[in-house]
Amino acid sequence: MNNNPFCLPVFTDKWIKHFNTSGQEKRFDFIENVSFVKKSFLPVYINVGKNLTKGISYKFSNTGKDFKKKVFLLYDVPDYFELDTTHNFSSLKTIDIQQYPGYLVGTSQYPDITAFKKSRFGKSSLAKVNKYKRKLESSFDITYTLYYGDISRETYDLVFDKFKELLEKRFSEIHVHNNNLDPDEWEFYYDVIYDMILQKKASIYVIYDGDKPIAGSINYHFDKVAIGAIMAYDIDYSKFYLGFTIIHKLLEWAIDNGLEIFDFSKGKFGYKTQWSDQEYYFSYHILYDSSSLLANLLSSIMSLYFRLKVNLRERNIGMLKNKLLFFFKKKKKRATKDYKISEFDDTIDSQKFSKVSFDVKTLEYLKRITYDFLYSRSEHIRDIEIFQDLNDKKTFVILGKSAKQKVTFE
Incomplete structure (x- = not known):
């Protein structure tokens, strides 16, 4: 050591x-x-x-x-x-x-990621794990990048800023304080991880949708051990279980590169007990x-x-302490809207509907609903169009290549 x-x-x-x-x-x-x-x-x-x-x-x-x-x-x-x-x-x-408690995987005992997954998951669970990754890759332009030994400052800043945004969004929704986001801690991580990547003492694994980071993990390295430190993912992709895909790709990398241990570190969380083979x-x-x-x-x-x-x-x-810290620090909760989904069998009439985009700030709440539609209907994001009812501004239609649905907000 x-x-x-x-x-x-x-x-x-x-x-x-x-x-x-x-x-x-x-x-x-x-x-x-x-x-x-x-x-x-x-x-x-x-x-x-x-x-x-x-x-x-x-x-x-x-x-x-x-x-x-x-x-x-x-x-x-x-x-x-x-x-x-x-x-x-x-x-x-x-x-x-x-x-x-801490959790780890003894990666050296598995010849490949398939052997590991078969050892940890039953037939039905294994099918789900594989499905999440497959559906993610079939609905978006997904690429995977490990920054280890080299990363430009521009890329580093972009990824780190995005990770912070994703963590804030996730913990705001569940109304829990995350100490990693305390200004002193986050500034420390931002300052230290860059140099550690260049010295191969740390890495950042990133899942990209196009050129946009949507999930990833900050990891430490020494000898033949990798330690997961901070995991971030976009909760708008919740149907796709991004966390499972991050872990899948990290363990695949660890096994393929001859690491002996991938350590999930401290904390008892469901995903750690599911994926680890040692406590x-x-x-x-x-x-x-x-x-x-x-x-x-x-x-x-x-x-x-x-x-x-x-x-x-x-x-x-x-x-309880983290929930109280969230409350007393008066952090902004992520706004949510109630809605109902229904079938839409009509054609899109340009006199009744106007094309819109969830990339507009005021309509970003449509993003998760649209991604849920992609998952359930096996559509690709490039084939999706969204229309707003001109007579009822709370009603939208998501139109795909082979499916469509109506979304009505209360």
Whole structure:
């Protein structure tokens, strides 16, 4: 784990720049591969990156005793890293507090994506997974691009801005706060991911509809491991289950390129349990000098605090917190309109109907309905026309190559 990207300057320098106003980073002789910051008058040191890493690794050097009278907190240590934490220091103790479940796929055991899917899904589920991708590709001009090792600044800015827009739209609709969109966090990701892509420590996988990004994933890389960090997709394509297609293509890439693990990272979500073949846990490690009364006291308090957080999280307090944050930050909810679908058997009379487009801001609410029509009627977007009833502005007709339907808003 010496190539852990969260312990390298390409990541740590940016984190220090964005989150540590003192700008001071400290390394210690007794521990390798990780650096720390001190934010209070107490002798407590926190790993650089804190909870924005997707897995910290470390080892003891057995040289130096500069842990004396101190406490060290390391966030998010995955148990599948199988770290060697043996040491020769009699007074250095560790408290391991299990925090979050994580999920991964051992990609090296599958010869191809087909073998993997057959191992994870029953016959009917497998048919659905394949159908979502097939219907997406038959209804839109879909292309897939992985940016890994090279990306222009112009493309990077376009993709990152689009990802932010898609995340805001998605979480606005479900009325939940997403911490990735906090200004400080998003600015950090924007700043750090570009350089990490160029150094092959990160990648962005993008699904394009024409020249428009509609979904994708930001990932970290080290050794033969890829870690999914942020997934974004356009909820207007909800019928096509874009998230499944993203995962399908990421795992296909990982298997084809000889990766050993694709890690979905922390958080228990339905898609992770569906696609992963292994569950693991993230832990917080508290290292402390047991010969120091103050270090003993501080480590005990910290341990109690983090165990309490686990208990609250198991009671879904975290979801409630995010819903409250959404409310109190007064974020704008995405407007929705009630409507009904009916058959339309008439011809389009130019005296009664006017051609319109959902690309117009005032009619963008037609987009998801139109995409649902594409999915259910197996039409392609290039063959679609939309008409508005001139006598009833709340009524529209979606006209395809071989099907049509009427949409009436209340």
